[in-house]
Amino acid sequence: MASLGTPVTSIPRHPYTPSPTVNNDLRFPNHPVLSVIDQCTNIDQLKQVHAQMLRTGLFFDPYSASKLITACALSSFSSLDYARQVFDEIPEPNLFTWNTLIRAYASSTDPIESILTFLQMLDQCTECPNKFTFPFVLKAASELQASKVGRGFHGMVIKADLGLDIYIVNSLIHFYGSCGDLDLARQVFVKIHKKDVVSWNSVITAFAQGNCPEVALELFKEMEAEDMIPNDVTMVSVLSACAKKADLEFGRWVCSRIERHGVEENLTLNNAMLDMYVKCGSVEDAERLFDRMPEKDIVSWTTMLDGYARLGNYDEARRVFAAMPGQDIAAWNVLISSYEQSGKPKEALAVFHELQKNKGPKPDEVTLVSSLAACAQLGAIDLGGWIHVYVKKQGMKLNCHLTTSLIDMYAKCGNLDKALEVFNSVERRDVFVWSAMIAALAMHGQGRDALHFFSKMLEAKVKPNAVTFTNILCACSHAGLVDEGRTFFYQMERVYGVVPGIKHYACMVDILGRSGNLEEAVELIEKMPISPTPSVWGALLGACTRHGNVALAEKACSHLLDLDPRNHGAYVLLSNIYAKTGKWEAVSGLRKLMRDSGIKKEPGCSSIEVNGSVHEFLVGDNSHPLSKDIYSKLDEMSGRLKSIGYVPNKSHLLQFVEEEDMKEQALILHSEKLAIAFGLITSEPSQPIRVVKNLRVCGDCHSVAKLISKLYDREIFLRDRYRFHHFREGHCSCNDYW
Incomplete structure (x- = not known):
């Protein structure tokens, strides 16, 4: 080794466990250079060994080459790119070497290379795939959820008479489970004559992760009945099933069984118990476990943070967040999403701004989806648009989740054109993207266009789901398309296989009721x-x-x-x-x-975004710093409205007010009128005024908004709890059908 420039004694012994595949090609098993491979601690040292092997001709011995490949591909300091370069230099790689490379790619970030290497092996290797090959390619197919490819491998396993090998069979169960084909996973499992703990773990995990927690727990009970001793992997999957089923009682029993039967506790298992307690709503149990855990990682802390956030105990959630040894993006996401889902969009966006200000971890897809949802709730189109630009600048691919969120944000912030622009900019559109665009058109009163998009969706061979039909029926309701609504409602199950749910019945009652068919x-x-x-x-x-x-x-x-x-x-x-x-x-x-x-x-509340800041108004609100100017503008608006013959519609008052002037005063103080007045004094005349109200807009405010749009030559977008109203030149997009 002296010739390599590094004394043997200077390289610390770091033994590497070789691949379990068998290599019978042993020409130079005791060559001194080969012994140095096990002592290497970085890729540069391996490159020196590689150079020495080339100089001595040792590299062209299949066993020696396979030993180098194993270290290059599977060691703690592996480099797959370098391993591939070494592999391509081998004149005739043996099966062991092919298996090593296939295995390495299967565990990499690019598992498709594992399958491509396998196909190359079939063409170039003189030996047939063996029992060590198939578990690796099945793992790659699992990672890719390549159902057809994996089934092809299953056929090859049967033809090769390897269908009874327990390692391959267990890999098949995992593969079918990963692809969501739980029936086939169970069929493979049932046919195993002698099941081991991995077999049970594979099938339990398949059903736990496949949203069938009841079946997963039944399988666990069967495993217990057959005296198969579960291990920590079993318990992690069983606890996951308990969490999904929200079965705290059984979850507690599982935790006590872990203690009683001496299942080795580790960080992963403790985190699974913690997650089960939180998702089953018992933060007290979670607290006790968390306090006694000998080791905690970022997952442990984030789970506790999630537990408090789920309960709406944001003080404790913030305490945990501040105490975390490190705040990764998952922790930030828990806070943002919990605020957003609890109807606290302002707080969600405050955390998002805090993330940016503190220069914390980079926002990921979950961060942006939650933040866009908060923008949609508030009507904060400026921030929503900034997030859209951020996605583009970061080169993030617009997947279906982000696309759906952007369409929803733009639609709920009143910019239907931008929602359409996003929709048209993507090639891949799943049922949720189509449904979001149909919903956008529906809430903006474009019923006919929504039905047209539904037809285009069917032409694209995308099968509608329950959400799609909720949106279609809403479109019919808002546009007064009674006959079309009836047709879709009664075709749902018969034509599309979607059983009408409570939301569809509510929509249909709304369609009939709005049109007077009480x-x-x-x-x-x-x-x-x-x-x-x-x-x-x-x-x-x-x-x-x-x-x-x-x-x-x-x-x-x-x-x-x-x-x-x-x-x-x-x-x-x-x-x-x-x-x-x-x-x-x-x-x-x-x-x-x-x-x-x-x-x-519930108090009426209207919000408006101006220059990136969201301002909220309650009925009769005088807390705003520009309150004096707002009320001055209201007086001006009232005067101009009266000059053209406007008469307040006092039937929209919810209480009896004797004095006529007090009735008018009560109506003019509605929150949406305050927000419109604020928009008139703070935004440029060319800018539309965008207002979001938490309740249904009242008839008087609707009439006033129409007139204001004409008197002040302003475009006004008013979103209430149910739909959008576009006011322009004295007309509303709803044609007064709302």
Whole structure:
């Protein structure tokens, strides 16, 4: 070794465990250069050995070459690129060498190379694949979820008479499980004559990861009944199944069994227990385990963070976040997504800004999807657009998740053209991308276009799902396409194999109710194969409000409150119909009942984004720094509206107000009017005013927005809880059908 420039004694002994494949080609097993390979600790030392082997001719001995390849491809300091270069220099690699390279690629970030190398081996190697080859290529097929390719390997296994080899069979179970073909995974498992613990682990994991936790737990019970002793891998999968099933009782039993039977605890197993406790809602159990864990990693800390965030205990979540030894992007994502999913979009975006300001880890797909969802909730199109630019600058590929999120963000922020631009910019569109675009068109009142996109989706051979039909029925509802809505609803199961769910029935009741077909809507509810939920009765109640049917409204409200006694929306809708028909005593009675029951109406809140900042307004709000200017603008607006003959629609007041001037004052203080006034004084005349309201916009505000768009020559986008209204030159995109 002196000739290599490094004394043998200076290289620390770092023995490498060779591949389990067998190499019978042993011409120079005791050559001194070969012994040095096991002592190498970096790729440069291996290159020196490689050079020495070339000089002495040792490299052209198949056994010697295979030993070098093994170190290049599978050691802790491996370099697959260099291993491939070495491999390509070997005149006739033996089967052991081929298997080594196939194995290395199967565990790499590019497993398709494993399969391509296997195909090359079939063409160039004189030996046939053996029992060591197939587990590696099956692993590669699993990583790629290449179902057809893996099935081809299964056929080759049978033809090679290797179908009883336990290692290959276990690999097949894992492969079918990874591809989601659980039936075939189980069939392979059942045919094994002598199952080992890996066989059981493979099939339990397949069902646990395949969203069939009940089956996974039944298999575990069968494993116990057959006296097969589970190991830590078994328990990780069983705990995962308990977490998915939210079965805390069985999860606790599994944890106690781990303790009783001496299953070796390690960090992975402890993290699995921690995850089970959190997902089953027992943060107390998680806390006790976390405190006694001898070793914790970033996963442990992030799981605890997730536990507190799920409960909405953000003070504790923030405490854990601050105490973490290192905050990777997963931890940031937990905070952002939990805030967003809890209806706290401002807090979610504050964390996103904090991530950028602190120069923490780079945002990943999950970060951006959650942040875009928060932007969509707030109508924060400037930040949403910045995220879109960031995606482009970082060279991130627009996969279906990001595409769907961008379409949803632009649509909910009022820019349908940008949503279409994103949709048209991608080649791969799954059912969720198509459904998001249909939803975008639906919420903007473009019902006919939504149906056209549905036809294009079918032409593209994309099968619609339940979400698609919810969006299609919403499109029909908003555009008054009653006949089309009926057709789609009754074709769902018969033509497309999608069984109508509660959301579809609620949409259909809304379609019929909005169009005045109240009797047909009631008949549909009475014939429903599933029990009507508050959303169904709410749709009918809303329709009654539109058409002034007091008797049916009272019936619908009664059913709704039977199911959800504290539903403040039911009281508000019934109040609306009483107010609309002048039944002020009934309005007062309802309000008294709400007070006595401690039920509070959700306050109307409107938000508007100006220069990247989101401003929120409540009804009668005077907390804004520009409040004086806003109210001055409101007075100006009122004067100009009266000058063209505008008369406030006082039926939209939810309480009895005797003085006429007070009625007008109450109406002018609605949150969306405050937001529009703020938009008029803070944005350029060429910019559209984009307002997001948390409730349905009232009829008076709708009328005012139409007139303001004409008086001030401004385009106004107003999104309420259900849809978008585009106001331009005194007209609304909804054509007053809402």
